[in-house]
Amino acid sequence: MKRMAIVGNHALSYGALLSRVQVIAAYPITPQTQVVELLSEMCADGTLKAEFVKVESEHSAMAAVMGASASGARAFTATSSQGLALMHEVLHWVTGARLPVVMGNINRAFGPPWSIWTEQTDSLSQRDTGWMQIYAQDNQEVLDSVILAYKVSEQVLLPTMVVLDAFFLSHTSEPVEIPDQEMVDEFLPPYENKYILNPDDPHAFGGLTNPEWYMELRYKIHKAHEEALQLIEKEGREFEKLFGRYYGLVDPYRVDDADTILVAVSTAASTARYAVDLLRERGKKVGLLRIRVFRPFPYERVKEILSGAKKVIVLDRNLSPGAGGIIASEVRGALANVKNHPPVFSYIMGLGGRDITTKNIMELFEEVEKMEEGKDIIWKGVKI
Amino acid sequence: MRKLTIPREEYMTPGHLACQGCGGALAMRLALKALGKKTILSIPACCWSVIDGPFPYSAAGVPIFHAPFETAASTSAGVAAAMKILGKEDVNVVAWAGDGGTFDIGIQAISGAAERGDNILYIVYDNEAYMNTGIQRSSATPYKAWTTTTPYKFPKARPKKDIIGILAAHKIPYAATATVAYAEDFVKKVKKAASMRGFRFIQVLSPCPPGWKTPPEITIKLARLAVQTGVFPLYEVENGEKYKINIKPKKLKPVIEYLKLQGRFRHLTQEDVDEIQRMVERNWKVLLAREEFSKQIEKIV
Ligand SMILES: Cc1ncc(C[n+]2csc(CCOP(=O)(O)OP(=O)(O)O)c2C)c(N)n1
Ligand code: SF4
Ligand SMILES: [Mg+2]
Numbered sequence: 001m002k003r004m005a006i007v008g009n010h011a012l013s014y015g016a017l018l019s020r021v022q023v024i025a026a027y028p029i030t031p032q033t034q035v036v037e038l039l040s041e042m043c044a045d046g047t048l049k050a051e052f053v054k055v056e057s058e059h060s061a062m063a064a065v066m067g068a069s070a071s072g073a074r075a076f077t078a079t080s081s082q083g084l085a086l087m088h089e090v091l092h093w094v095t096g097a098r099l100p101v102v103m104g105n106i107n108r109a110f111g112p113p114w115s116i117w118t119e120q121t122d123s124l125s126q127r128d129t130g131w132m133q134i135y136a137q138d139n140q141e142v143l144d145s146v147i148l149a150y151k152v153s154e155q156v157l158l159p160t161m162v163v164l165d166a167f168f169l170s171h172t173s174e175p176v177e178i179p180d181q182e183m184v185d186e187f188l189p190p191y192e193n194k195y196i197l198n199p200d201d202p203h204a205f206g207g208l209t210n211p212e213w214y215m216e217l218r219y220k221i222h223k224a225h226e227e228a229l230q231l232i233e234k235e236g237r238e239f240e241k242l243f244g245r246y247y248g249l250v251d252p253y254r255v256d257d258a259d260t261i262l263v264a265v266s267t268a269a270s271t272a273r274y275a276v277d278l279l280r281e282r283g284k285k286v287g288l289l290r291i292r293v294f295r296p297f298p299y300e301r302v303k304e305i306l307s308g309a310k311k312v313i314v315l316d317r318n319l320s321p322g323a324g325g326i327i328a329s330e331v332r333g334a335l336a337n338v339k340n341h342p343p344v345f346s347y348i349m350g351l352g353g354r355d356i357t358t359k360n361i362m363e364l365f366e367e368v369e370k371m372e373e374g375k376d377i378i379w380k381g382v383k384i
Numbered sequence: 385m386r387k388l389t390i391p392r393e394e395y396m397t398p399g400h401l402a403c404q405g406c407g408g409a410l411a412m413r414l415a416l417k418a419l420g421k422k423t424i425l426s427i428p429a430c431c432w433s434v435i436d437g438p439f440p441y442s443a444a445g446v447p448i449f450h451a452p453f454e455t456a457a458s459t460s461a462g463v464a465a466a467m468k469i470l471g472k473e474d475v476n477v478v479a480w481a482g483d484g485g486t487f488d489i490g491i492q493a494i495s496g497a498a499e500r501g502d503n504i505l506y507i508v509y510d511n512e513a514y515m516n517t518g519i520q521r522s523s524a525t526p527y528k529a530w531t532t533t534t535p536y537k538f539p540k541a542r543p544k545k546d547i548i549g550i551l552a553a554h555k556i557p558y559a560a561t562a563t564v565a566y567a568e569d570f571v572k573k574v575k576k577a578a579s580m581r582g583f584r585f586i587q588v589l590s591p592c593p594p595g596w597k598t599p600p601e602i603t604i605k606l607a608r609l610a611v612q613t614g615v616f617p618l619y620e621v622e623n624g625e626k627y628k629i630n631i632k633p634k635k636l637k638p639v640i641e642y643l644k645l646q647g648r649f650r651h652l653t654q655e656d657v658d659e660i661q662r663m664v665e666r667n668w669k670v671l672l673a674r675e676e677f678s679k680q681i682e683k684i685v
Contacts (some may be wrong), residue, residue, distance in 0.1 A: 022469045025462060049467035055494030060458035061452065063493070067426060068461025070449050073469055075462070093452050197447040197463065199422045199475055204442035206450035208434055 001183075005357070009034035011139040012104040012162065015146025017048050017183040019102075022073040022191075025053040025064035027083060031166045032106045035078040043077035047101040051360075056151030058083035060216050062103075071206065074150065078104035080166070081122040085110070091159075095130030095221060098205055100153035100160075100194070101380040102146060107119055107266070108166045109352045117353020118166035120265065120318035124294070124326040130221055131148050132160040132228060133294040135265040137251075139174040148180075150190050151235050156224040157191065157195075166269065166353065168267040183242055225296035232293055249289035249298035252305050254280060258287030260365060261306055261333055264315040265291050265344040268356045272315065275361035286365055291327065302334045309342045313368050317350040337373060343374030349381055389568045391417045402435040405600025407590030407607060408509040409435055410564045412480070415507060415554050415588075418574035420448060423476040424467075426460045428490065429453040429514045430482030430508070443627040456487040456582040464503045476505060476578050483510040487545050498554040498583040501571035505577050505584045508547070512590035518596045526615075527663065528656050530597075530648040539651065543663065546683065548621060555624035556583045562618060563589040565607035569618060569630055580631040587683055589616045597647020598600075607630060609642040614668040624658035625681055 006014065010037045016024070018197045020238075024043070027034040042048035058079050065075035079087065084105055094101050109119035123133060134149060136142045142164050149160035163171060197205070209217065233248050239247040253273055255261055264272045269290035279286045289305050291298070306312050312335070316325025323329060328346035335341040345368050350356040360380065367378075395416035402409035408431055416423065423446045427433055431449055437443045451459040456479035464477040481490060482489055497504055513531045514520040523545040534540040551559040558577050562570035570588060577584040577622040593600040597641040610616035614636040619629045639661050645651040652660075 023462060048570070051469045053461050053465050053502070054500065055458060056492060056499075059454070060461070060493045060496055061457035061460035062464035064465065066450065066451075067459035067464075069462075070459075070464040071463045071466035071470070073466035075466075078442070082587070089452050090455065093634045097449075153679075197424045197449055199447060201420075202442075202445060202447040204439075204444065204448040204450065207436055207439050207442065207448070209439040213439060263527065287568055349665070 001180050002178050003175055004178055005035060005173045006139060006268045007171050007173050008139045008142050008164045009106070009171070010038050011142035011176055012146060013038035013042065015143040015162070016076045016177055017042055018179060018181060019049050019147050019150045019188060019192070020079065021048070023051050023053065023065060023068035023069070023075045023078040024077065025055050025061045025075070027055055027079070029058070029080050029083040031170045032080045032083070032104070033076050034170070035104055041252065049152070054342070058086040059090060061295055062087040062094065065101050066090060066094050066099055067095065069101050070097060070197050072191070072193060074100050076103065076189040077101070078106070080106040081108035081110055082128060084122050084315045088129070091126055091131060092158045098157040098221070100157055100191070100231050101148065102147070102149045102153060102160050102162065104181050105161050105163045106166050107155065107163060108206060114177055115352045116166065117351065118168060118317070121350050123163045124318050126161070127326070130158065131134040131223070131294065132158055133163055133291060134160060135163045135294060136169065137266055137290065139169060139248065139268045140176045140245070142169065143176055143178070144239065144243070144247060147184055147188055147241055148247060150308070152228055152231050154191055154193070155231055156228045158221070158224050158228060162281045163266070167265045179243055187239060187242055229296045229298060237341045247292060248300045249293045250305065251292050251293060253288040253289035255289060255305050257285055259285040259310040260313065260363070260368060261287045261309040262313045262315060262364065263291060263327065265294070267329065268315055268317055268350065269354055270360055275358045275365070278358065278361060280363055284365065297330055298336070298364050299334045300332065303338055306331070306335060307338045307341060311345065312342050313345045313364050315347050315349060315364065317356065319348055319351060344370065345375050345378060346380050347380050354381065390414070390571050391501065393417060393420070395445035397445060399441065400435050401437055402431070403507060403594055403600065405591070406435070406566045407603050408432060408511055411509045411570070411590045412467040413625040414564065414567055414570055415543055415574050416444065416446065418571040419476045419478065419578055422474055423478055424463055425449070425478050425480050426451050426456050426463060427480050427668040428456040429448050429516065430485050432482070434516065452588040453485055454493055456485055456490055456493070457504065457514055458493040460504045461497045461500070461502040468503070477503060477683060479504055479506040479507055481506070482516070483512060484514045484522040488548055495554065498551060498556050498585070500672045501582045503581055504553055505586070507574070507586045507588060509588050509590040511590050511595055512544070513595050515592050515595045528649065528652055529661060530651065536651045548586070551585045552621045552624040554583070556585060557581070558584040558620065560585070560620040561587045561589070561616065563607040563611060563616060565604045565630065566611065566618060573620065588605065595648070598645060602645060606642065606645060609637065613637045613639045613642045614664045615639060615642055617668060619671060619675070625678055627671070627678045629675050631672060636665070636668060
């Protein structure tokens with residue numbers, strides 16, 4: 001094991017390297033370019049024994065990793081925002097074909113107007129594609145999550161997206177432990193799938209399926225997500241045994257006796273952790289629930305943790321125009337069947353990469369302290 | 385007695401869902417004979433996504449990945465990359481798509497794979513329209529032809545796209561035209577392409593009775609007439625430069641013999657037919673000149 005200061009993008013590349021990916025297909029987009037630049041170098045100098053298909057678009061990138069995975073190769077790609085949106089059709093296809101592809105997505109706001117800064121709307125708007133989604137809060141978690149993603153994906157035959165914030169992680173250097181290859185090999189065996197394109201055992205995959213059977217195939221995809229809920233925690237514990245770091249579905253912080261719990265994802269959650277500490281020093285009973293895995297959505301864990309609180313705040317750095325915060329809508333959904341559930345205060349903030357400061361987050365708690373009834377949408381920091 | 389060049393082995397099974405007289409189904413049957421068992425097909429949305437048979441049946445006898453409409457080339461690029469890294473390079477990685485998936489929506493992915501030289505054999509069965517969705521025009525639809533989106537009053541206003549010209553411009557090792565009436569020629573071309581590496585491309589004209597408004601029993605006759613009239617010449621281009629015409633009729637038959645058999649051309653006026661005749665003759669002469677020119681390239685460069 002060695003320790004290195006690396007940017008989040010390179011944490012993705014190292015995650016792919018250590019996972020011994022065999023086929024990479026990717027197309028450059030800011031702020032993802034460093035991921036593929038480093039992987040190109042690794043392939044060129046033989047550090048990574050993989051085929052790198054330098055495709056002409058993200059649509060083709062996703063199709064190529066799909067073809068590779070269907071042929072029995074471990075496949076990786078990375079993209080962001082416009083590129084992810086361009087992949088949309090194929091994202092659904094990869095899930096339907098039950099292929100354990102893993103990709104990195106650097107959160108970046110959609111145009112127009114052009115923006116290259118972070119916002120979660122790109123990945124969250126792929127919510128219903130059936131991809132598992134992991135939101136990392138630091139570069140160590142980015143690297144580790146790639147390895148964990150393959151481990152879980154290849155067991156349940158579902159794809160996974162490892163998501164990180166533009167610039168706050170993608171371009172920020174942090175000390176990261178690079179695990180030893182032998183230990184990763186011990187944790188992550190080679191990709192084996194008996195349902196592959198094999199001339200010695202020919203099958204047609206994805207042919208026309210009438211209403212008599214289609215629904216059963218979707219049911220199985222959902223069941224695989226449910227299975228993944230268990231597996232993510234189980235493999236998280238296995239990973240911890242080897243590497244000393246645990247990653248679960250959610251990451252609760254000082255929630256046990258908390259009256260008010262803030263729900264957040266990604267780097268906004270790291271900032272919120274600090275805000276919680278400061279407020280605790282002032283005697284406020286506040287806590288944080290970081291959602292790490294957004295799909296499969298950890299309903300049970302979220303209910304368990306939030307139902308004891310008096311108030312729930314959700315911080316959404318994303319927007320479903322006409323509805324509001326995407327994570328808030330999941331949280332409200334999770335609480336709907338809980339008797340006497342706490343009111344939910346849904347905040348939209350930090351869109352297009354606008355800073356979310358410790359002070360901002362402390363303000364949320366202070367504002368909510370004065371409110372009794374939950375609010376479907378509260379805009380924070382809008383200048384008009 | 386002439387030597388039989390078409391392998392006897394059958395990979396495609398009965399029970400497929402193609403219409404009677406489907407050129408596309410016959411094209412697949414012949415192609416698989418040439419390719420053999422060690423083949424993986426990627427098939428995007430097209431008639432062949434239906435022809436192969438509904439889940440859980442498959443008539444092809446080789447593995448198929450059904451892929452989104454514009455991804456025959458890009459999906460195959462991934463399959464080819466996997467075959468390389470997994471040490472299975474003896475497998476023919478074949479993209480099998482319709483003209484819509486090739487000339488129109490898939491062309492970007494094809495251009496990318498061709499330029500990169502991905503190790504793929506791309507076969508387009510060209511029935512000159514979107515048949516799966518009910519006969520809409522594609523950029524492979526011929527000049528003045530009827531389709532549901534180019535109705536009789538406004539038939540297609542522009543000629544068919546020169547897809548071989550586009551692929552040749554990518555300097556790929558092999559690009560060729562073929563048709564189901566010249567089965568030996570087609571099988572030979574598939575075998576030749578399969579023996580090469582890099583991006584290879586074959587366009588096989590495949591008459592479609594419902595789409596062309598023709599009786600199913602004249603599919604072969606039509607395909608033969610397309611060649612004999614010069615409407616669809618059979619030729620190969622190697623490395624984007626070396627043209628070789630495979631079937632050279634002593635004298636081209638008049639195009640009317642081909643056109644008059646098809647309902648999709650029944651609205652043509654005498655002027656239209658004359659114009660098509662002139663276009664076909666011009667294209668044929670240009671092709672002959674290209675072939676002549678390619679014989680001299682070595683001397684020039
Ligand atoms: C992205 C997308 N757009 C449109 C379609 C609908 N569609 C399916 S097949 C097809 C036409 C196929 O035409 P062609 O490639 O010529 O094959 P053919 O049906 O003629 O065999 C269309 C438009 C689709 N499946 N996907
Ligand atoms: S519509 Fe045409 S291409 Fe499609 S199956 Fe029928 S004959 Fe074949
Ligand atoms: Mg067609």
